[in-house]
Amino acid sequence: MSPARSGRANRAAKTAGVFGAVVGVAAAGLATAFAVERALVRRSVNAPGDPYVEEPFGDQPFDxxxxxxxxxxxxxxxxxxxxxxxxxxxxxxxxxxxxxxxxxxxxxxxxxxxxxxxxxxxxxxxxxxxxxxxxxxxxxxxxxxxxxxxxxxxxxxxxxxxxxxxxxxxxxxxxxxxxxxxxxxxxxxxxxxxxxxxxxxxxxxxxxxxxxxxxDKATLGVTNVVARVSAPFFPLWDKAAKLGGGTIDKARVASSDLAWLLTRRYGFGEVKPSPTLVTFVESMNSKTSVETLTKYLxxxxxxxxxxxxxxxxxxxxxxxxxxxxxxxxxxxxxxxxxxxxxxxxxxxxxxxxxxxxxxxxxxxxxxxxxxxxxx
Known part of the structure; x- marks a missing residue:
């Protein structure tokens, strides 16, 4: 193998190793996070005093x-x-x-x-x-x-x-x-x-x-470093969705509680917003396919x-x-x-x-x- 090809192979292996490590850490963290967030969601949704618990969100009359x-x-x-x-x-x-x-x-x-x-x-x-x-x-x-x-x-x-x-x-x-x-x-x-x-x-x-x-100046509530690093990947998400949009959609359903918590975090300003309202917004989010989302991002x-x-x-x-x-x-x-x-x-x-x-x-x-x- 030529020195150039060897160098590229080493760089690729290093990149794969870093990526694998990130995925491994994320997987371990998610396993713990899911158990915690499911309990939080159930406790929040069942909380008394929600002013919109009887609100019939959904279709409205039209002429x-x-x-x-x-x-x-x-x-x-x-x-x-x-x-x-x-x-x-x-x-x-x-x-x-x-x-x-x-x-x-x-x-x-x-x-x-x-x-x-x-x-x-x-x-x-x-x-x-x-x-x-x-x-x-x-x-x-x-x-x-x-x-x-x-x-x-x-x-x-x-x-x-x-x-x-x-x-x-x-x-x-x-x-x-x-x-x-x-x-x-x-x-x-x-x-x-x-x-x-x-x-x-x-x-x-x-x-x-x-x-x-x-x-380019918005951080979406995360650090500036993360925001800057993630920006160049927007064009790649479209290709990823075409290849695995269906799989990702299934994963979204499986992690619906996490999606609910993220909706509460990034959609609302109150510390304890109406759980019914959060569920209404998250239901709209979840009906939008990953392929559509990534094409818009x-x-x-x-x-x-x-x-x-x-x-x-x-x-x-x-x-x-x-x-x-x-x-x-x-x-x-x-x-x-x-x-x-x-x-x-x-x-x-x-x-x-x-x-x-x-x-x-x-x-x-x-x-x-x-x-x-x-x-």
């Missing part, structure tokens, strides 16, 4: 159910709630540029590994008021929408998917867009590609727990759309974030405000990434007046 096919062939599941109160004129959503008094249609765009259930409490409150037409849809690969038939997911495509939903469900009249996490990024990608909509059709935007970039990590925010200038914008959001920290929302100095920023105490679920009353107390003000 229309449609399937919208995006430009890439993905079938998007859409649910529409019609207003209960008539407008001053026809009682129907107004046409573009009309003055018949119709309120804008509110379109909700959910985040990564979730579905339209993300906006459970906002849907409940706004439907009860009956002032607006509400549109909810599941993003590609999430909820009841189909997976991408070929290629990979990217935020630009999600922007086009949003355009398809708007064309199909709100052909005229004013629109208010509400996006959470990746949903907010989708709105930015939409603005980047369709700037003519803003100020004309889109007359308001709400961005919850989202980011215009800065993911790369595009989310590379997301950088600060220039796209300029399209939103002149349009009323409300930014909401929890002060204990580890996934899209407060610094990300402040960066958005720097680009949009006229926007409103609401920071909610003791709340994490799913702020609209964890602190629904506080979010709705600001969201509903904002919607009324710009309608």
């Amino acid at each position: 229309e159910e449609v399937t919208v096919t995006a430009a890439d062939g993905t079938d998007l599941h859409v649910e529409i709630v019609n207003p209960r109160k008539r407008t001053r004129a026809t009682g129907r959503p107004g046409r573009k540029g009309s003055t018949n008094g119709a309120k804008p249609t509110i379109v909700f765009v959910h985040g990564f590994a979730l579905d339209m259930g993300t906006f459970y409490f906002q849907r409940q409150a706004l439907a009860e008021r009956g002032d607006h037409r509400l549109v909810f849809y599941d993003q590609p690969g999430h909820g009841r929408s189909s997976k991408l038939k070929s290629g990979t997911y990217d935020l630009a495509a999600l922007g086009r998917s949003l355009a398809a939903v708007l064309d199909a469900t709100v052909p005229d009249g004013h629109i208010i867009l509400v996006g959470h996490s990746m949903g907010g990024m989708t709105i930015m990608a939409f603005a980047e590609q369709y700037p003519e909509w803003f100020g004309n059709r889109v007359t308001g935007v709400v961005l919850m727990s989202t980011s215009a970039g800065l993911f 790369n595009t989310i990590y590379r997301h950088s759309r600060l220039p796209a925010l300029s399209v939103l200038r002149g349009v009323p914008v409300l930014v909401i974030v929890g002060d204990r959001d580890y996934l899209t920290p407060v610094t990300h929302s402040r960066e958005i405000i720097e680009q949009l100095p006229e926007a409103e920023l609401l920071t909610i105490e003791n709340s994490g990434h799913v702020v609209m679920l964890e602190k629904a009353d506080e979010v709705n107390a600001v969201l509903i007046p904002f919607l009324e003000k710009i309608s």
Whole structure:
């Protein structure tokens, strides 16, 4: 064997040895961790005083159910709630540029590994008021929408998917867009590609727990070293999922208690959030396949759309974030405000990434007046 080939072989053996050692330590740690975390989960779920233990999370009533096919062939599941109160004129959503008094249609765009259930409490409150037409849809690969038939997911495509939903469900009249996490990024990608909509059709935007970039600076609650080391592997996860997504999905089911604890840790800000709420969020997470998750991670990590925010200038914008959001920290929302100095920023105490679920009353107390003000 040549010296060069021998050197490569030695390096490969060393790498394999290090990798094996890491896996061995991780396996030993997990064996102990699983026994502990299962006990913690059972104790938490059975804890008394959970205010949402009787809440019927899941499907909510709707007036229309449609399937919208995006430009890439993905079938998007859409649910529409019609207003209960008539407008001053026809009682129907107004046409573009009309003055018949119709309120804008509110379109909700959910985040990564979730579905339209993300906006459970906002849907409940706004439907009860009956002032607006509400549109909810599941993003590609999430909820009841189909997976991408070929290629990979990217935020630009999600922007086009949003355009398809708007064309199909709100052909005229004013629109208010509400996006959470990746949903907010989708709105930015939409603005980047369709700037003519803003100020004309889109007359308001709400961005919850989202980011215009800065993911290279986010640590997700771990050390800077770990965050930097993990970053280059995002492009590789897509290939890994294609090879072993099914196997990983089975492993997720087997370790559902651990997933529950991770959801509580990274989704919520309260030390002891409602176990029922945590279970609801984790159930949305678990329904999203590993293949879908890994295809999105790369595009989310590379997301950088600060220039796209300029399209939103002149349009009323409300930014909401929890002060204990580890996934899209407060610094990300402040960066958005720097680009949009006229926007409103609401920071909610003791709340994490799913702020609209964890602190629904506080979010709705600001969201509903904002919607009324710009309608």
